[in-house]
Amino acid sequence: MIACTAKQIPRIIKLTLPEKNKFSDSIFGSSQIKKNVQCHKSLSDLEEKAASLLKSLVSMPVQVRKDDKSYFFSEKGRYSRMGFIFIHLSILLILGGGLIGAIWGFDGQMNIVEGKSGDTMFLYGGEGPRKLGFEVRCDKFKVDFYKTGQPKEYKSDLTILENGKKVLSKAIRVNHPLIYKGFKLCQGTYGIAGTDNFQIVVKNKKTGKETVLTLNLMEKTSLPDSKFLFAIAKFMPNYQNHGPAVLGVLIEPEKAHEMLWLFKGHNQQMKDLSFIFKDFDSRYYTGIQVSRSHGVNIVWAGCILLLVGFVLSLFFTHTKVWLRISERKDGCEVKIAASVNRNRKDFEEKLEKLVIRLQAE
Amino acid sequence: MSDTFIISIVTFIYFAAAFSYLISFVFRKKPVAFIALALTVLGIIAQTSAFIIRWIHSYKLGIGHIPLANFYESVTFFSWSIIFIYLVMGVRYKNSLIGALANLFAFILLAYASLSGDMSSQIQPLVPALQSNWLTIHVISCFLGYACFAISFGTSVLYLIRQRFKKNPVNFLPEPEFLDEVTYKMISIGFVLLTLGIITGAAWADHAWGRYWGWDPKETWSLITWLIYAAFLHARLVRGWKGTKMSLLSIFGFLAVVFTYLGVNYVLSGLHSYL
Ligand code: HEM
Numbered sequence: 193m194i195a196c197t198a199k200q201i202p203r204i205i206k207l208t209l210p211e212k213n214k215f216s217d218s219i220f221g222s223s224q225i226k227k228n229v230q231c232h233k234s235l236s237d238l239e240e241k242a243a244s245l246l247k248s249l250v251s252m253p254v255q256v257r258k259d260d261k262s263y264f265f266s267e268k269g270r271y272s273r274m275g276f277i278f279i280h281l282s283i284l285l286i287l288g289g290g291l292i293g294a295i296w297g298f299d300g301q302m303n304i305v306e307g308k309s310g311d312t313m314f315l316y317g318g319e320g321p322r323k324l325g326f327e328v329r330c331d332k333f334k335v336d337f338y339k340t341g342q343p344k345e346y347k348s349d350l351t352i353l354e355n356g357k358k359v360l361s362k363a364i365r366v367n368h369p370l371i372y373k374g375f376k377l378c379q380g381t382y383g384i385a386g387t388d389n390f391q392i393v394v395k396n397k398k399t400g401k402e403t404v405l406t407l408n409l410m411e412k413t414s415l416p417d418s419k420f421l422f423a424i425a426k427f428m429p430n431y432q433n434h435g436p437a438v439l440g441v442l443i444e445p446e447k448a449h450e451m452l453w454l455f456k457g458h459n460q461q462m463k464d465l466s467f468i469f470k471d472f473d474s475r476y477y478t479g480i481q482v483s484r485s486h487g488v489n490i491v492w493a494g495c496i497l498l499l500v501g502f503v504l505s506l507f508f509t510h511t512k513v514w515l516r517i518s519e520r521k522d523g524c525e526v527k528i529a530a531s532v533n534r535n536r537k538d539f540e541e542k543l544e545k546l547v548i549r550l551q552a553e
Numbered sequence: 554m555s556d557t558f559i560i561s562i563v564t565f566i567y568f569a570a571a572f573s574y575l576i577s578f579v580f581r582k583k584p585v586a587f588i589a590l591a592l593t594v595l596g597i598i599a600q601t602s603a604f605i606i607r608w609i610h611s612y613k614l615g616i617g618h619i620p621l622a623n624f625y626e627s628v629t630f631f632s633w634s635i636i637f638i639y640l641v642m643g644v645r646y647k648n649s650l651i652g653a654l655a656n657l658f659a660f661i662l663l664a665y666a667s668l669s670g671d672m673s674s675q676i677q678p679l680v681p682a683l684q685s686n687w688l689t690i691h692v693i694s695c696f697l698g699y700a701c702f703a704i705s706f707g708t709s710v711l712y713l714i715r716q717r718f719k720k721n722p723v724n725f726l727p728e729p730e731f732l733d734e735v736t737y738k739m740i741s742i743g744f745v746l747l748t749l750g751i752i753t754g755a756a757w758a759d760h761a762w763g764r765y766w767g768w769d770p771k772e773t774w775s776l777i778t779w780l781i782y783a784a785f786l787h788a789r790l791v792r793g794w795k796g797t798k799m800s801l802l803s804i805f806g807f808l809a810v811v812f813t814y815l816g817v818n819y820v821l822s823g824l825h826s827y828l
Contacts, residue, residue: 299763342678342680343680343681345684366681366682367682367761369760377763378762378763481763483762485764488759498748503745506742
């Protein structure tokens with residue numbers, strides 16, 4: 193492709209440069225499109241008419257007079273020839289940029305638990321960990337759901353730290369990444385990393401007194417008005433398909449422990465106490481897709497050049513028209529030569545109309 | 554009026570327009586062609602209102618987004634694009650057969666959208682990855698491109714039929730040169746739109762996933778489609794090919810479009826499987 197394009201470039205450049213043979217006679221014999229018409233009009237009448245017709249068909253013509261002959265030359269869309277070079281060059285840019293990315297770029301994932309920070313990403317394709325050279329902290333993660341239960345939006349508030357110092361804070365969402373030092377951090381996935389703040393309502397059936405406990409896992413508390421201690425030993429997000437449950441442990445000093453799975457929202461009994469597992473907080477982790485893609489800007493430049501090339505190439509036509517009027521005995525002879533690089537049929541129809549109008553009284 | 558109800562009416566309008574165009578073509582009746590054009594315009598106005606109604610309705614449901622997000626919506630938009638391209642590009646050929654083709658394709662797509670069992674016409678919430686303005690221009694440019702390719706596919710098939718029955722005296726199809734020219738024009742416009750579609754898709758992927766190209770099946774197939782049409786344009790511009798070989802290339806290209814659009818979703822799976 194390079195060879196092919198390079199071979200064409202000199203020819204294209206030559207075609208793009210201003211036309212040298214604006215007023216030659218030979219063109220009327222050699223051109224692709226030729227016309228020869230007789231008009232019963234004076235030279236000066238025809239000159240005026242030809243100039244205005246050429247102006248509306250192509251562009252303002254240039255004109256010279258040699259002896260009894262008048263020459264016109266009119267041209268437009270010269271730069272449409274460059275479209276070809278732009279298109280092929282842009283493809284080289286895109287491939288080149290892609291190659292640079294394939295060689296030096298890398299991407300992977302890093303999962304950060306809410307409130308924590310990380311400085312290492314795991315490359316896709318099992319290529320192992322890689323240090324970023326800076327730290328990323330997830331200050332907060334939030335997910336919203338549609339009524340159907342599908343996630344609607346998820347968002348991580350990130351802070352970039354260099355040597356422990358805060359450099360930059362930004363919230364990322366899907367489609368709204370953060371770019372820092374060439375690394376692009378995109379919101380990818382999320383998940384539950386841990387749970388805490390289990391709320392348990394304990395009611396003493398004898399006294400009728402209610403207490404709300406807020407506990408973390410394996411944290412013992414004494415229950416008010418009784419000799420018992422209470423702790424949560426385990427959490428299951430979906431225990432035996434009945435939803436979240438905690439394993440509650442009731443401890444009576446010098447006696448055997450009593451254990452019971454407490455399902456969220458249910459009222460359950462141990463000894464003469466009733467327990468309701470009301471709620472808990474879950475801590476999310478945010479899954480960030482990290483990529484370092486070199487050469488992207490080259491690719492985008494290539495894309496823009498490609499589109500410019502298409503517009504030049506497909507929507508503009510390089511049109512050249514030569515016209516010569518020579519005086520004859522009973523009027524004038526008009527010779528027309530033209531060349532176009534595409535849409536020849538359309539152009540020939542238009543040229544035909546020009547000829548008719550030139551001959552008209 | 555619900556948008557799906559309007560769409561079922563539009564389906565019939567496009568059918569009537571295709572039929573009128575065909576009558577006008579076979580019996581060479583100008584006034585019928587005018588009626589057909591009026592029906593086509595009526596159809597696209599009604600379909601555009603259905604689109605807007607659906608858009609507004611999605612906001613009332615609290616999941617507001619432009620209706621270009623699921624299979625049903627994409628099939629209906631494809632039919633809209635074909636009519637749109639016909640009205641912008643095709644009408645000026647002043648040939649009823651092109652109008653019949655465009656309306657026939659639009660009709661088939663809408664009939665498929667309403668009748669196919671595996672397509673839900675419900676408005677669905679948008680997953681976060683699709684919530685992007687890139688989605689809108691990506692989908693619009695791809696489908697306008699596909700629409701051009703659909704029309705050029707039609708003219709290529711007609712070209713082959715025309716050449717096959719060359720000696721048949723009742724051959725009333727348009728001149729082969731004309732069909733060849735329409736195929737070429739449509740493909741050049743479609744190619745630019747497809748290129749724009751691929752580029753905006755890459756920009757979107759870069760935004761959403763941090764990489765502009767991932768060799769996902771849809772991406773790969775769109776590249777294959779693009780290369781086939783690039784080959785078509787080169788064969789024409791560089792080699793000066795015309796006629797049967799070009800029609801075959803164009804048909805090939807359209808098969809690749811169909812595979813990119815449907816095959817990838819049914820046969821392979823990837824990021825684009827939501828369409
Ligand atoms: C694979 C390597 C390629 C080669 C060897 C090649 C070669 C050529 C050549 C020799 C021409 C003729 C230019 C002329 O006569 O004016 C041409 C034109 C063209 N090429 Fe390519 N090309 C290649 C790839 C591509 C690709 C991938 C595209 C994709 C868009 C492309 C788009 C075009 C267009 C649009 C033209 C017409 C330009 C015009 O008429 O102004 N080429 N190519």
